[in-house]
Amino acid sequence: MSAVPPIEDQSREPAAPLPVVLPPASALAVATLVRIVFGLVAIVAVVALVVAISLWQKVDGMQEQLARQSADALAQSLEARTLARQANDTVRDTAARAALTESRVAEVALQRSQLEELMQSLSRSRDENLVVDIEAAVRLALQQAQVTGNVGPLLAALKAGDLRITRAAQPRLGPLQRAMQRDADRLRTSASADNEEALQKLDQLMRGVDELPVLNAVATRSGGLNDWQAEPIPADAAWWERLLLVLRGEARSLVRVGRIERPEAVLLAPDQTFFLRENMKLKLLNVRLSLLSRQVDTARSDLAAVAASLNRYFDPSSRRTQAAATLLLQLQAQVRTTEPPRIDDTLTALATAAAGR
Secondary structure, three states, X not given: OOOOOOOOOOOXXXXXXXXXXXXXXXXXXXXXXXXXXHHHHHHHHHHHHHHHHHHHHHHHHHHHHHHHHHHHHHHHHHHHHHHHHHHHHHHHHHHHHHHHHHHHHHHHHHHHHHHHHXXXXXXXXXXXXXXXXHXXXXXXXXXXXXXXXXXXHHHXXXXXXXXXXXXXXXXXXXXXXXXXXXXXXXHHHHOOOHHHHHHHHHHHHHHHHHHXXXXXXXXXXXXOOOOOOOOOOOOOOOHHHHHHHHHHHHHHHHOOOXXXXXXXXXXXXXXXXXXXXXXXXXXXXXXXXXXXXXXXXHHHHHHHHHHHHHHHHEOOOOHHHHHHHHHHHHHHHHHHHOOOOOOHHHHHHHHHHHXXX
């Protein structure tokens, strides 16, 4: 048993602590515990040392790695600077080349625009010369056709102009080419033998003027006899019938009864009849010249004068007079429908092409 410590007076100052005296078993346990604690501390120290060493190694490796990475980064930075410098130089050279290229492209564009303007001016001048040549040829052929009445040269001029425009291959002259084709087709359809037929009828009239019977002459009827000519005597008639027929014919030839509406036809002398026929021939010649010169109004007036003379001075009951009147009516109808050749579409297209629209 342990000794019971004496009760100290609290009023006095405390005394020094007394050493604790442990029994041997307790001391052994404490020593064992101390050893265990020291062992644990040693183990912890060793573990901490090992951990410290490994951490130091890791830190050393990290430092080396960081040093290598820093060296690599420095090298890459130097290389990047070099590449950046080279890139700047390349960009500068590229910018200079681009500026030079742009200036050359601008020069080429300017030269191209100038060349296009020159080509357009040459094309316009060529087109203008072509239009002027075609217009001169067409107008000359038109005048010739209006004077002579022959549309052949005009058709040839239109065809030649069409071929020249086709060879030129200019789209701007397409309307002119189409207008020339339309006028050529219209001239081909309207060109016929009317003029030649009219001239033939005029020649026929001129040849038959001398054979037309006038009103104041004893004209032969279409049957071979007139009202005052003696009747034929039959071969088997008796002598007294023959005598009566002869006397009857002589009596009828002594007196002639007729009705003439125009007194001037009766008073026409034989020599005046000659001049009347010649005057009609001259009128018909004037009609011929008027048709050849495309003077339609003059031809109409001359034909009207010939028709008036025919109706006034010549026998209307004669077949020749009726045939001549029929020819005159046909001629008047042909002249009335005859028109000079016109190429209005071509002339309008030429004016438009010359104006450059």
